Amino acid sequence: MSITVSISHKLGKFDLDADFHIPDTGITALFGPSGSGKTSLINIIAGLETPRQGHIEISDRVVFDHRQRINLPARKRRVGYVFQDARLFPHKTVSENLYFGARRNAQKLPREEQSAILEMLGILPLMGRRPAALSGGEKQRVSLGRALLSNPDILLLDEPLSALDHARKQEILPYFEWLRDHRKIPMLYVTHAIDEVARLADHMVVIDQGKTLASGSVFEMLGRTDLPPLAGRFDAGTVLSARIVSRDPKAEVSFLDCAGQRLVVPYLGRPANPNVRLHIRARDVMIAKTAPTGISANNVIPVTITKISQENRDTVDISLRLGHDPDGRHQHDTANGQPVLHARITRWSAHRLKLGLGQKVFAVIKSVTVDGQVADQAI
Numbered sequence: 001m002s003i004t005v006s007i008s009h010k011l012g013k014f015d016l017d018a019d020f021h022i023p024d025t026g027i028t029a030l031f032g033p034s035g036s037g038k039t040s041l042i043n044i045i046a047g048l049e050t051p052r053q054g055h056i057e058i059s060d061r062v063v064f065d066h067r068q069r070i071n072l073p074a075r076k077r078r079v080g081y082v083f084q085d086a087r088l089f090p091h092k093t094v095s096e097n098l099y100f101g102a103r104r105n106a107q108k109l110p111r112e113e114q115s116a117i118l119e120m121l122g123i124l125p126l127m128g129r130r131p132a133a134l135s136g137g138e139k140q141r142v143s144l145g146r147a148l149l150s151n152p153d154i155l156l157l158d159e160p161l162s163a164l165d166h167a168r169k170q171e172i173l174p175y176f177e178w179l180r181d182h183r184k185i186p187m188l189y190v191t192h193a194i195d196e197v198a199r200l201a202d203h204m205v206v207i208d209q210g211k212t213l214a215s216g217s218v219f220e221m222l223g224r225t226d227l228p229p230l231a232g233r234f235d236a237g238t239v240l241s242a243r244i245v246s247r248d249p250k251a252e253v254s255f256l257d258c259a260g261q262r263l264v265v266p267y268l269g270r271p272a273n274p275n276v277r278l279h280i281r282a283r284d285v286m287i288a289k290t291a292p293t294g295i296s297a298n299n300v301i302p303v304t305i306t307k308i309s310q311e312n313r314d315t316v317d318i319s320l321r322l323g324h325d326p327d328g329r330h331q332h333d334t335a336n337g338q339p340v341l342h343a344r345i346t347r348w349s350a351h352r353l354k355l356g357l358g359q360k361v362f363a364v365i366k367s368v369t370v371d372g373q374v375a376d377q378a379i
Contacts, residue, residue, distance in 0.1 A: 003154055003186055007044060007054030007064075011037055016044075016051070016210040022154070026202035027180045027187045029218065031194075037210040038190045042156045045188070046081050047074035059153040075104065080147030084159040086139035088131040094142050095127040101150035109151045121145045121175060137168040144175060155179075155187040161196065176200055177373075198222060198239050198279035199373050222279075223319065223342045236317065237281040238342050244274050244374075253298070253367065259322045259339045263365075264298035265372040274374050282317065284369035285343035288362045289353055299365040303341060305357055308350070316350040318343045324360040 003022035008015060016037045022028045030038050043049040045056060047063065050071060056064040058079070063072040080101075088097045098118070102108060109117075118124050121141045131139060140160055147155055157176075161169045173196075179187065180200065191197060197204060197218060204221040206213045214221065219239050242258035252267040256276060268276065291300050303320035310316050320341040341363050355361070 004057040007051040009051040028203040029197040029201035032207040078153040080152030086143040137171040240278045279371040282342040282344035286364040
């Protein structure tokens with residue numbers, strides 16, 4: 001079961017030309033600046049807009065093909081849609097909103113799965129209320145529940161956190177993580193927030209001015225230096241997988257293992273062994289030719305330079321494979337599955353340090369700059 005999109009459509013001042021494949025599980029981030037065509041694209045997938053030409057396949061079922069004159073209406077595409085403003089019916093109760101789509105679907109979820117979704121989202125105490133009596137976070141949970149209860153083949157999420165403040169975002173994020181880790185349903189998550197991509201996404205599609213620029217694993221995509229600076233040039237970075245080894249609640253830090261290297265991050269509140277996803281921005285990684293001592297930064301990691309990109313006039317992007325090569329070989333980026341850090345330094349610093357491919361150096365990272373999130377988080 002997978003999702004294939006290849007369409008062309010006239011969109012205001014530019015043409016929307018999208019061509020990508022969504023894996024059958026996990027979260028795929030549709031990422032790009034405001035006005036790049038992201039919302040129009042998922043409206044087309046949902047059947048709310050009709051493209052000029054192309055082909056859309058959901059769960060190996062063709063829902064649109066202009067050559068074959070196939071264009072299934074939205075209600076027959078088995079798509080769950082979560083809007084950024086929830087869009088609940090104000091005159092209906094939470095219970096009535098939740099089951100609005102499910103009642104119209106012939107392939108209903110088993111009752112026990114429905115109950116599990118409602119319990120997971122913490123909606124049961126809200127069932128008799130109307131939307132006006134709900135907080136922003138509660139509305140989004142109900143909107144998410146409504147989409148899931150319709151038993152969709154794909155879940156479309158159009159910037160579901162953009163209307164929420166920071167506290168409400170932190171309330172909702174664990175539910176998306178739980179869905180990513182526990183339910184076998186593909187999700188297309190529209191956003192222009194790189195921190196949401198780093199925390200949630202497994203895969204990433206980059207779109208700008210209606211064009212699909214690149215797609216692939218989020219671990220690969222966030223480290224690429226050849227894409228336009230869609231999120232602001234200083235948001236490039238790395239997503240790494242690690243494991244909690246130990247913790248020090250008094251010192252409020254957690255000790256992690258990442259490919260054999262120790263990392264110290266702000267306290268994650270969990271015991272040993274849970275997996276962790278880390279987001280480290282390239283601008284927060286310093287490079288030292290020798291291991292510094294007597295500094296406040298807790299992370300001094302041996303690394304090997306695998307790539308130096310000098311596409312920007314005043315800065316240099318450097319790829320750093322974790323560990324020192326014992327025989328001096330340098331491998332390109334993530335060869336053989338080796339994790340790679342990315343650093344962005346001034347061109348002057350790179351010249352001053354005389355950095356070169358295969359060179360053994362040290363990455364210096366302050367603990368407070370690392371965004372860490374337990375990958376399998378209980379709700």
